[in-house]
Amino acid sequence: MNINELKYNHHGLIPAVLQDYHTRQVLMVAYMNEESLKKTLDTGKATFFSRSRQELWTKGETSGNYQEVVAIDYDCDADALLVQVNPQGPACHTGETSCFYRNLYTDDAKALGNVDILHSLADRIQERKDNPVEGSYTNYLFREGVDKICKKIGEESAETIIAAKNDSKEELIYEASDLLYHLAVLLNNQGVTFDALFEELTKRHGNERKREY
Numbered sequence: 001m002n003i004n005e006l007k008y009n010h011h012g013l014i015p016a017v018l019q020d021y022h023t024r025q026v027l028m029v030a031y032m033n034e035e036s037l038k039k040t041l042d043t044g045k046a047t048f049f050s051r052s053r054q055e056l057w058t059k060g061e062t063s064g065n066y067q068e069v070v071a072i073d074y075d076c077d078a079d080a081l082l083v084q085v086n087p088q089g090p091a092c093h094t095g096e097t098s099c100f101y102r103n104l105y106t107d108d109a110k111a112l113g114n115v116d117i118l119h120s121l122a123d124r125i126q127e128r129k130d131n132p133v134e135g136s137y138t139n140y141l142f143r144e145g146v147d148k149i150c151k152k153i154g155e156e157s158a159e160t161i162i163a164a165k166n167d168s169k170e171e172l173i174y175e176a177s178d179l180l181y182h183l184a185v186l187l188n189n190q191g192v193t194f195d196a197l198f199e200e201l202t203k204r205h206g207n208e209r210k211r212e213y
Contacts, residue, residue, distance in 0.1 A: 003037055007079040013049060016081040018059075018091060020098075021070040022195050023119050027091035028099040030059075032081065044069050046083055065089025118194050121181065125188050141185050149189055153182045 008014050013031040020027055030048040032040070036056050039047040046067035047058040060066030067085040074081055092099040128138040141149050156179040163171035187193065 003034065003041075005078065006034075006037075006074060006081075007077065008033065009079075011051075013051070014079060014081055016046075016048065016083050018046060018067060018083050018085055021084040021086055022198070023116055025098055025116070026100055027067070027085070027087065027097070028059075037081075040069060040072075040083075046085055059091070060088060063089065065091065067091060118180075118184070121184050122188065122194055125184055129188065138185060141182075142189065146186070146189055149182065149186045153179065153186060156182050 006014055012033045014033070014037075015029060016032045017029050018027040019025065031051060032047070033049040036047045036049045039056060039058070043058070045058050045060065046069055047056055049055070050057050058066070066088040067083075068088060069083060069085055071084045072081055073084075087097075090097050092101065094101075125138055128136055129142055132139045132142075141152070156175065160172065160175040160179050163175045184194070187197075
């Protein structure tokens with residue numbers, strides 16, 4: 001689609017929702033006009049139109065918290081944009097990661113987690129490394145080092161296999177979760193992120209290797 005075919009409102013604006021490309025967290029909502037959209041495409045940095053100041057503004061131009069654009073999608077009516085970004089800092093002017101940091105309602109029976117838990121787990125492990133806590137199992141693993149962590153991964157892998165052989169879904173879920181936790185500690189210890197794994201899997205999915213799956 002040509003950007004001229006997008007449906008702007010009577011003020012020449014189109015709402016743009018910013019989403020973290022990796023975590024999928026919604027970061028903020030702002031407006032673009034044709035000029036700010038073109039600048040976004042030219043610079044690779046999310047640029048909007050300020051309705052209060054009546055001028056273009058690039059997110060991060062004063063704070064340094066640029067929002068590096070990965071992809072831009074548009075909805076079925078072509079009157080709203082989804083801008084996926086790699087944030088170079090908090091998107092919210094308050095210093096919060098996202099402007100949507102206040103909760104109005106949560107159904108605890110339905111809020112059972114999603115892929116974001118991997119990033120939350122990684123963040124908690126990093127926090128334990130940065131700020132050790134007495135009695136923390138994670139800190140114990142870091143103190144013991146890579147040999148101990150790898151030994152635990154071997155043990156958890158064996159227990160996951162046994163759970164599968166026992167044909168117990170509950171046991172398998174529990175043991176596989178233990179395995180993922182210890183893998184996350186190992187990745188951190190070796191300076192590797194989940195995002196690096198996602199990147200590798202994406203490369204594989206996009207080339208001939210996906211035929212081997």
